[in-house]
Amino acid sequence: MPDLDGKINGRAAATSKSWHQETADLPSFYSPQSRPIRDISRLTNAQHEDQEDFSLSSSGPSSHARDVEAPTATLDSIASSPAPLPPPSLLSPAFTPPATPGTATPSSEQPRSVPVDSSIPSGGCGTKKPRLLETLPEVQCIVRARIPTTGGTEMFLHLYTNNVDQKEHLAIVFGPHIRSTTLDTPREGETEMDRMVRGAYTGRLYPGRTRSGMMGPATLTDSNTESDMPEQNDPPLVRIHSECYTGETAWSARCDCGEQLDEAARLMSLPSAKTGGIIIYLRQEGRGIGLGEKLKAYNLQDLGSDTVEANLLLRHPADARSYGLATAMLLDLGQQEVKLLTNNPEKIRAVEGPNREVRVTERVAMVPLSWKGRGGFRSREVEGYLKTKIEKMGHMLDIGSLPS
Numbered sequence: 236m237p238d239l240d241g242k243i244n245g246r247a248a249a250t251s252k253s254w255h256q257e258t259a260d261l262p263s264f265y266s267p268q269s270r271p272i273r274d275i276s277r278l279t280n281a282q283h284e285d286q287e288d289f290s291l292s293s294s295g296p297s298s299h300a301r302d303v304e305a306p307t308a309t310l311d312s313i314a315s316s317p318a319p320l321p322p323p324s325l326l327s328p329a330f331t332p333p334a335t336p337g338t339a340t341p342s343s344e345q346p347r348s349v350p351v352d353s354s355i356p357s358g359g360c361g362t363k364k365p366r367l368l369e370t371l372p373e374v375q376c377i378v379r380a381r382i383p384t385t386g387g388t389e390m391f392l393h394l395y396t397n398n399v400d401q402k403e404h405l406a407i408v409f410g411p412h413i414r415s416t417t418l419d420t421p422r423e424g425e426t427e428m429d430r431m432v433r434g435a436y437t438g439r440l441y442p443g444r445t446r447s448g449m450m451g452p453a454t455l456t457d458s459n460t461e462s463d464m465p466e467q468n469d470p471p472l473v474r475i476h477s478e479c480y481t482g483e484t485a486w487s488a489r490c491d492c493g494e495q496l497d498e499a500a501r502l503m504s505l506p507s508a509k510t511g512g513i514i515i516y517l518r519q520e521g522r523g524i525g526l527g528e529k530l531k532a533y534n535l536q537d538l539g540s541d542t543v544e545a546n547l548l549l550r551h552p553a554d555a556r557s558y559g560l561a562t563a564m565l566l567d568l569g570q571q572e573v574k575l576l577t578n579n580p581e582k583i584r585a586v587e588g589p590n591r592e593v594r595v596t597e598r599v600a601m602v603p604l605s606w607k608g609r610g611g612f613r614s615r616e617v618e619g620y621l622k623t624k625i626e627k628m629g630h631m632l633d634i635g636s637l638p639s
């Protein structure tokens with residue numbers, strides 16, 4: 236599912252603000268007939284400023300670096316520098332792994348979770364507070380469809396529009412009991428067929444079905460059966476995933492994004508995953524800088540920078556992403572408490588929203604499969620990438636689990 240972001244932004248010195256503005260002009264990857272809630276082209280400048288505030292990062296490019304100091308070199312100085320920096324060593328022996336609970340490699344098939352509480356400093360979510368807007372964006376699920384997967388299980392793909400960008404963010408939902416409020420709300424004047432075509436039906440579709448099961452009395456075959464309902468009231472497993480064309484589609488061994496997406500889906504498809512699962516798939520390619528800029532960052536990495544330094548050299552924040560849309564989509568899907576699959580403490584706090592509208596009660600570590608001796612892949616690049624995320628971005632992953 237490539238995003239078109241990267242094709243238009245050629246300026247190395249682009250700030251995240253100009254990135255937002257430029258992407259707003261892009262054609263949509265897929266054009267639904269339904270109108271988005273509010274067209275971003277009608278937003279005022281002030282609203283664009285608001286939109287910018289959804290970013291985790293603060294306003295100036297150099298201040299985006301979290302606690303990482305921005306390199307002083309510019310692109311010009313890189314070009315004129317006599318020799319490229321040597322590649323970073325993969326595993327510094329001086330590096331001390333963080334002693335965070337839940338970072339050890341889980342040994343059982345069941346995903347092992349640890350309780351987290353972002354309201355207290357010792358709650359396992361790091362200490363930094365992301366800067367969030369006071370209100371959440373508005374989202375609307377415009378269509379849902381059943382997707383039988385190559386793995387044998389089924390999921391329901393939900394496509395969302397929103398009032399802050401023109402991208403089509405997705406929710407990949409495992410389990411029939413998780414429903415979207417905005418999808419299920421009847422539209423004025425729609426017929427039963429309209430409802431079924433946009434996915435607002437109960438149970439399953441079949442040839443000849445005439446009723447959505449959601450307008451007036453439903454027949455037994457049209458409705459969800461009791462076995463569809465979760466047996467317990469546990470929160471579902473949730474992954475907030477950011478788009479990565481290279482890792483998910485183009486077989487890149489520079490990052491573990493493709494493997495993480497597959498593993499999240501596998502865990503949510505386990506028969507033991509009674510409470511279902513949700514992958515919120517956000518179209519923020521390249522940690523929010525777009526594919527074109529990420530490819531430049533890869534060239535800088537081949538010239539010796541790490542994943543954070545490369546972003547900063549391109550005058551981007553180390554991480555330009557925001558998670559307000561994910562929070563709003565989770566709420567639309569009826570989830571106020573979730574178990575989050577992540578190693579990123581900042582993601583936990585950010586996805587909870589400005590007023591902790593969603594609570595992350597447990598965290599499940601995303602340990603690379605090769606670290607667990609369960610397949611996966613190894614490469615010099617992905618190991619350097621993960622090491623940088625641990626050392627510079629506070630990722631809660633035990634580098635001691637990396638096989639030698």
Ligand SMILES: Nc1nc2c(ncn2[C@@H]2O[C@H](COP(=O)(O)OP(=O)(O)OP(=O)(O)O)[C@@H](O)[C@H]2O)c(=O)[nH]1
Pocket residue numbers: 475476477478479480489490492495519520521522523524529532533542546576577578579582601624630
């Ligand atoms: N700019 C940039 N983006 C990258 C690079 N490698 C991967 N990405 C992007 O990083 C994003 C993936 O991050 P996530 O999988 O959400 O990982 P995370 O926030 O670091 O934390 P986890 O939840 O623990 O996986 C995707 O948008 C990728 O395209 C890189 O070297 N540079």
